[in-house]
Amino acid sequence: MKRVIVCYKWVPDGADIRIDERTRTLAMDGVSWTLNDFDRNAIEAGVQIKAATGCDLIGVTAGVDTEASGKDALSRGLDSLYYLSDQAMADADSRTTSEVLAGMIGRLGGADLVICSEASDDEYAQQTGPRLAALLGYSSVTCVSALSPSGESLSASRKLEEGVEDVEIAGPAVVSVVPDINQPPFPSVKQILGAKKKPSQAVALAEVVGDMDRIRPQLRTDSLLAPEVSRKRVSLSAGGVGAADAVAGLLKALAAEGVL
Amino acid sequence: MSTQWVIAETAALAAELIGGLRDLEDGVLTAFVGVDATEAKTLIALGADRVVALAPGNSTPWEDYVFPLVDRARTEAPDLVLVGATRRGRGLAAFLAASLDAPLVSDAKALSRREGRIQADRMVLGGLAVKTVSTDAATVIATVAAGVYAARAADLRRSGPIETLEPVAGRVRVTGRRLKDGGDVNLAGAKRVVGVGRGFADKADLALAEALATALGAELACSRPIAEFFKWMPEERYIGISGQAIKPDLYIAVGISGQAQHVYGIRDAKVIVSINKDETAPIGQKADYSIVGDLKEVLPVLTGAL
Numbered sequence A: 001m002k003r004v005i006v007c008y009k010w011v012p013d014g015a016d017i018r019i020d021e022r023t024r025t026l027a028m029d030g031v032s033w034t035l036n037d038f039d040r041n042a043i044e045a046g047v048q049i050k051a052a053t054g055c056d057l058i059g060v061t062a063g064v065d066t067e068a069s070g071k072d073a074l075s076r077g078l079d080s081l082y083y084l085s086d087q088a089m090a091d092a093d094s095r096t097t098s099e100v101l102a103g104m105i106g107r108l109g110g111a112d113l114v115i116c117s118e119a120s121d122d123e124y125a126q127q128t129g130p131r132l133a134a135l136l137g138y139s140s141v142t143c144v145s146a147l148s149p150s151g152e153s154l155s156a157s158r159k160l161e162e163g164v165e166d167v168e169i170a171g172p173a174v175v176s177v178v179p180d181i182n183q184p185p186f187p188s189v190k191q192i193l194g195a196k197k198k199p200s201q202a203v204a205l206a207e208v209v210g211d212m213d214r215i216r217p218q219l220r221t222d223s224l225l226a227p228e229v230s231r232k233r234v235s236l237s238a239g240g241v242g243a244a245d246a247v248a249g250l251l252k253a254l255a256a257e258g259v260l
Numbered sequence B: 001m002s003t004q005w006v007i008a009e010t011a012a013l014a015a016e017l018i019g020g021l022r023d024l025e026d027g028v029l030t031a032f033v034g035v036d037a038t039e040a041k042t043l044i045a046l047g048a049d050r051v052v053a054l055a056p057g058n059s060t061p062w063e064d065y066v067f068p069l070v071d072r073a074r075t076e077a078p079d080l081v082l083v084g085a086t087r088r089g090r091g092l093a094a095f096l097a098a099s100l101d102a103p104l105v106s107d108a109k110a111l112s113r114r115e116g117r118i119q120a121d122r123m124v125l126g127g128l129a130v131k132t133v134s135t136d137a138a139t140v141i142a143t144v145a146a147g148v149y150a151a152r153a154a155d156l157r158r159s160g161p162i163e164t165l166e167p168v169a170g171r172v173r174v175t176g177r178r179l180k181d182g183g184d185v186n187l188a189g190a191k192r193v194v195g196v197g198r199g200f201a202d203k204a205d206l207a208l209a210e211a212l213a214t215a216l217g218a219e220l221a222c223s224r225p226i227a228e229f230f231k232w233m234p235e236e237r238y239i240g241i242s243g244q245a246i247k248p249d250l251y252i253a254v255g256i257s258g259q260a261q262h263v264y265g266i267r268d269a270k271v272i273v274s275i276n277k278d279e280t281a282p283i284g285q286k287a288d289y290s291i292v293g294d295l296k297e298v299l300p301v302l303t304g305a306l
């Protein structure tokens, strides 16, 4: 393994999003942005491969205002960062994202291994890894829960519904890792301070995408609304009644619903 | 005549997707699915026009079928492809989509066709919002989870060809498969489910939830941290966007705060009950009935009253 690339996404923090109950619309202003949760595991998987092989470990990200992500991502053990920040990514679908990332990886001269996580907190589409593999002509291995380089090849375990599947991968691959592959440690103060000194390079969209038609989203967003809440929201403890009365009230209600 | 495809690992999931597609549009429906000859005939009775049986060998990843499927899609040009949203299915669908430069709607619900566009709903932002997307692409792919559609009634007069397809080997070789040891968890079919969360300070307190589940004839489930971090319960028992989605008649959330990622998995429950000591916990807004109180006090009373 000479070069390993970790792709990560900079996402809005769901905890900051406010919902207008009446219109069901989402207020995104003032929302802070954060490193996609599962991508911490992807970066840590890369860090462990670097420890085993001494490879170069590069972070790649494309999105809006991604330069802000560098500090956090680099403090987790990446050697350097290659990022693209463009407003055109604001309504990216999985096609857009994977085309742009493939262009960036191509410009870096490819990699022996590309590590993604299974999904992003915001879209949860679970497409980027396998799409990237198809575009780069690499193998795709998803649901990876263990990963170890052995000489020229790579062995991996996949966590599937019916159990674990062990595989051996020859040649370049894109793997999507599941969160139980590792427990990413909190970056140390030294790592956080060191992150500032690591190389970080911006790239423009026109440098990585030849045909702008190929990054046009294919899925149009027709609406984005909080799901309708049709729950009764009855508090059986209202008025400070005790557990016994609340339970009696609950059993009556459940019997009336016909679910007991 | 338009062409549609169903791709699924199992006959049961394929049957549901065939039912969904048949309600959506007419056309020649080919199902690519891991079945034997008898199951293949059943799928024809359930609405497929043609069944292509997939039987990968021991060292072949199921996803290697994507290579012949890409070639076949180029000649058959299906307008709609539904892929069963299993772990392998999701990966295959995305690889297929990029190879064909086609849009893919992940975990699609409420698929419809209007004015030449395919429209679908999907959950985003960890379950905080529903995004409605649409496309007019010539080939549209969607992954669909179990339970979204129902299989049709079998029509035994139907007949159709049954074929096989050979996977084309890639550079990934399966070296072993380790099946999970039994402990069959059937949350999907459970009528009543008791869910436990981080409100349980001690593993020993889970006995309170077990007693309630026994009294109710309910299955036990949990939030993600209980399975993934504390490992108090197997992962098949955690509910939510990255776990199981269930549709019981009754779900009782005990010591669960009601974060969107968890609630995603219980949206289709008929009645949701919450037992939580914090009256401001988000679950209060997402439940039909709430009891505000310490679970250690409330659970024994509830179990005793049943």
Ligand SMILES: Cc1cc2nc3c(=O)[nH]c(=O)nc-3n(C[C@H](O)[C@H](O)[C@H](O)COP(=O)(O)OP(=O)(O)OC[C@H]3O[C@@H](n4cnc5c(N)ncnc54)[C@H](O)[C@@H]3O)c2cc1C
Binding pocket: A037, A038, A120, A121, B126, B196, B197, B198, B199, B200, B222, B223, B224, B225, B226, B238, B239, B240, B241, B242, B243, B244, B254, B255, B256, B257, B258, B259, B260, B261, B262, B275, B276, B277, B278, B281, B293, B294, B295, B296
């Ligand atoms: C990408 C992503 C995917 C995720 N996917 C999932 C998923 O699929 N499923 C899932 O569950 N989570 C998921 N999560 C995690 C989710 O955001 C929440 O962190 C998690 O659901 C919280 O679990 P909890 O409700 O058990 O714990 P907490 O949020 O800590 O809530 C504990 C609750 O217990 C109450 N409590 C405490 N003591 C008592 C007591 N003595 N009696 C009664 N009540 C008490 C508290 O008031 C509190 O409301 C995901 C997160 C991310 C970022």
